[in-house]
Amino acid sequence: MSVGPLSPRNKRVTAARRLLKRAFRAEAHEFLVEGPQAVREALGLAAERPGLIRQVFVTGDAEARHPELLAAARALGVEVDHVGAVVLAELAQTVTPQGIVAVCGFVDVTLADFLNDSLGRSRTPSLVAVLAHVRDPGNAGAVVRVADAAGADGLVLSEASVDPYNGKVVRATAGSLFHVPLVLGAEIAQTVTDLRAAGLRIVAADGAGERDLDEEVDSGALSAPTAWVFGNEAWGLPAETRALCDAVVRVPIHGRAESLNLATAAAVCLYASARAHR
Numbered sequence: 001m002s003v004g005p006l007s008p009r010n011k012r013v014t015a016a017r018r019l020l021k022r023a024f025r026a027e028a029h030e031f032l033v034e035g036p037q038a039v040r041e042a043l044g045l046a047a048e049r050p051g052l053i054r055q056v057f058v059t060g061d062a063e064a065r066h067p068e069l070l071a072a073a074r075a076l077g078v079e080v081d082h083v084g085a086v087v088l089a090e091l092a093q094t095v096t097p098q099g100i101v102a103v104c105g106f107v108d109v110t111l112a113d114f115l116n117d118s119l120g121r122s123r124t125p126s127l128v129a130v131l132a133h134v135r136d137p138g139n140a141g142a143v144v145r146v147a148d149a150a151g152a153d154g155l156v157l158s159e160a161s162v163d164p165y166n167g168k169v170v171r172a173t174a175g176s177l178f179h180v181p182l183v184l185g186a187e188i189a190q191t192v193t194d195l196r197a198a199g200l201r202i203v204a205a206d207g208a209g210e211r212d213l214d215e216e217v218d219s220g221a222l223s224a225p226t227a228w229v230f231g232n233e234a235w236g237l238p239a240e241t242r243a244l245c246d247a248v249v250r251v252p253i254h255g256r257a258e259s260l261n262l263a264t265a266a267a268v269c270l271y272a273s274a275r276a277h278r
Contacts, residue, residue, distance in 0.1 A: 005060075005084045012055060012081060016091055016103050022163050030054060031165035033102045034092050036066045041175030042104050043072045055103040056080045059088050062099025069100065078102075093167040106165065107177065108184045111191060114154050115198045124199035125153035127273050128227040129266065132158045132188050132241055136233050140164060141172020142263035143230065148176035150270035151277075156183040156191055156227075192229075192244045200227045202245045205269050206237050207259055209250035213272055216249050222276035228269050233262050 006013050018024040019032050033042050039056070046052040056073045060082060063070050073080050083091075091101045116122055129147045134140050140162045147155045157164055164170075164184065170177060183191075192202050201224045203216070216222055229245060231237035242248050251260055251268050260268070 005082045006057075006087060008087050008090065013057070013083065013087055013091070016055065016057065016101070019103065020091075020093070020167070022166070025163070025165050029106045030103055031106065031170065032091060032093075032167060033104050033170060034094065034100070034167065035098045035171070036062070036069060036100055038170065038173075038175045038177075039069055039100055039102045041178040042102055043069065043076070045107070045178040046076055046078070050076070052105050052107070053078045053102050054105065057083045057088060057091060057101045057103075059083060059085055059099040066100065073102075094171070108164070108182045111156065111183045111186055111194055114181050114183055115194065122198060124225050126225050126277055127152045127270065128154050128156065128195060128200060129270060130156040130158065130188075130191060130195075130227055130229045131161055132229055132237060133160045133232045134158075134230065134262065135160075135162050136262070137162050137166050137168035138172050139233055139262045141169040141174075141177075143266045144169075144173040144180060144182070145176040146263060146267045146270055148173075148179045150267070150274040152180060152270060152274075154181040154183065156186050158188050158191065159185050188229075188241055189244060192227075195227045196246075200225045201247070202227050202229060203269075204229045204231075204237055204242050204245040204248045205251065205265055206231065206242060206248050207250050208236075209248040211247060211249050212252045213249055213269065214252055216247070217272050217276060220276070221247070222273045226273050228266070228273065230262060230266050230269075 025031050070080055088097050129152050203226055251265050
């Protein structure tokens with residue numbers, strides 16, 4: 001660890017600052033994690049994946065508030081550097097930074113690795129969320145958090161979707177990014193084919209669905225291993241994607257609201273499956 005606070009021109013600070021841009025994140029396969037909660041969850045995964053956390057930057061005030069986080073990082077061999085408030089603010093992307101930022105390696109896995117165990121044997125997940133062309137960072141991050149809370153086995157973020165290592169997405173996951181296996185850049189048709197081959201029933205969530213969620217629950221259909229497919233915030237799921245699925249289900253609107261936003265609809269659907277599985 002550095003003796004004094006690092007200069008804004010320090011090479012480690014400069015390298016971390018570059019990760020604010022997607023192109024540099026993709027090149028380095030690294031991203032920034034901000035705040036004690038997210039860093040705590042990253043440390044939990046780093047205990048299983050040595051090398052996941054490459055660097056921690058912390059202000060003196062934040063170290064005084066969260067000494068256990070820095071002790072855990074050092075125990076894992078992570079380099080911890082003190083920085084001043086100005087440098088921390090350059091690395092953070094919030095109005096009021098919480099004084100700690102970590103540099104982490106990417107956490108995503110391939111769909112093949114997700115659907116097979118460490119010995120290469122195929123397995124059938126119980127519950128998977130698939131985000132098709134979802135562009136809004138807050139929605140994407142919120143669905144990762146919901147999937148984690150509902151006990152989903154994994155989440156697929158299709159091609160042409162938001163970068164999950166974007167700072168807004170990472171913050172919206174509230175640390176769940178380090179709990180739920182994440183598959184990136186998958187082509188929807190191939191994803192559906194592979195998930196169905198693994199034994200999952202593919203269900204699209206769409207406001208124009210011919211079945212409503214209450215009917216789906218009452219029929220017992222959700223007790224089967226299920227992959228829920230959620231569409232873009234603005235235009236939903238195109239007809240060709242709905243046609244790939246085994247069922248198209250709408251969340252019933254009992255009041256006067258026009259619709260539900262993506263994250264809320266995902267929460268309702270994933271929890272319906274979670275309850276059916278239990």
